[in-house]
Amino acid sequence: MINRIPSMKLAERVREGHLRAIARLITRVESGGDAEVREALAELYKATGNAHVVGITGVPGAGKSTLVTQLVHEYRASGRKVGVVAIDPSSPYSGGAILGDRIRMGDLVSDPGVFIRSMATRGTLGGLARPALDAVDLLDAGGFDVVLIETVGVGQDEVDIVRAAHTTVVVNAPGLGDDIQAIKAGVLEIADVHVVSKADRPDANKTIQELKAMLMMSLEPGEGIWRVPVVPTSSEKHSGFKELMAAIDRHAEHLEKSGEITQRRHQIALTRVVKVAEEIVRDNFARDSRSQTEELLKKVTQRELDPHGAAVTLLKAMKETIHEAH
């Protein structure tokens, strides 16, 4: 590329909060990231740890994007800079993220205290978590007070993304199937705050009561334990978003006061390191056209070797290549 701004130079501008520099560096991260990009990320990582990271998850149709938009407005009204990383499944036709919902964000687009980015899936063998969490780092290092990660809350990768947040908000909508969607998505136990969206609808109260009943069942006795609140919101009536922001703030306070923040940080570090390690392993296998990999896969196809045996052999062989590649 001609006149490509060096990634380390972009990193400096990211530190100063330049939105275009953040956007550009995220694009480089998304497209794989060479050694220079990784160096820039490592440098920026030192400047992270100040933002409060909020994972917002829920099944498709739960109204996450609308809620995120409203929440961004609340954070701005409270004087805070807020970044959004939205994980949208990719369309094979557009080759990118579906941005429809973003259009509703309207006036936020021109606000320098707001950064919104939709990230697409990375294709066949790539996970979403690593580039998404790198983007969170960039916003953190760029001086954003709050970073919201919005994901469709089903699947291991998605669960890992919310595990890398300080506060996890699970969005439930009334009437989206018979069961509480958080159970279907397997994310009930990771919620720090529950939202029931579309609370103006007549069946919302049933969902609220069911959620509260389930939360009661899991209630551990004791002092100083976080009680997961259920916050009703309605974008129709513009209600509940201030309360949601307050609930997230209370949870942030609780983490600090109780000392739970230490465990949470440990968990986040573990998740991130594992995700990177997984990606290195995937990349290694996928890119690797060496005869050994192909030979082993052929053996697996022909039932001469089982997948476990092949994986162990390939992991051992990877040893020699890790150093040069990463």
Add this chain to the structure above:
Amino acid sequence: MINRIPSMKLAERVREGHLRAIARLITRVESGGDAEVREALAELYKATGNAHVVGITGVPGAGKSTLVTQLVHEYRASGRKVGVVAIDPSSPYSGGAILGDRIRMGDLVSDPGVFIRSMATRGTLGGLARPALDAVDLLDAGGFDVVLIETVGVGQDEVDIVRAAHTTVVVNAPGLGDDIQAIKAGVLEIADVHVVSKADRPDANKTIQELKAMLMMSLEPGEGIWRVPVVPTSSEKHSGFKELMAAIDRHAEHLEKSGEITQRRHQIALTRVVKVAEEIVRDNFARDSRSQTEELLKKVTQRELDPHGAAVTLLKAMKETIHEAH
């Protein structure tokens, strides 16, 4: 355990198609699987490769479970043995899978030509794909002609599971949100057969037309290329399931005739090996309480080291331990 049947003994019974042996060995796989279980799996793997594996995916509420039940009936009526591996998100309260939908299967439970198993998520750092695909192997080795894998179709792990199938069926329901759900779930491009369930509903035709229009857009010219069909089904009217089975059979035939089956098998082998490798990496990090891992995570928490640097260091250290552990 006292009088525990050796896993290799169970494997022999699996080969003879004993349902209880299959169930027991799956339980051992689910609970982690020791060296003996892995040995049994490696032995059984040699006997796999005969079943046609069908991935069935779609967002929650699309009606997958009902469809699977109906499809099982069709396969039985055609004289084939059919196994089902259903991936259900785990509830923190039941500690297992939600089996509600299975109850509707009724009479299938006592049929020796049918095996149905719901598998739960494996918790914090474990993926679903490995144990689920091991279960598919057991059914394949046990002489089942067809194995259906049912998953909630969102997220990397889910996509990987369907990538390990010969034929992928994506289930869409009318009126579940504004967009085609397959796009939201990021699985549009991996469908070999599309289903529009609840086709008796008045809005079903709109969904069918939208899907067909999208498929037209992606149509590649040429002879001998698979044209993804859109099959309407209705459990209300008991219609479409025979047509769905026929479409899956046609796709199986197409794979053989076109020679695409070779690529597909290569893809399946790659997916499986990568999934196992990932699990080994995760297990290694999660179980590992060695001071090095903790030390590195602490450095990541304190911003002295970035996640990528820590991952590379840990992957290198893992090499020495792989041999003993696996």
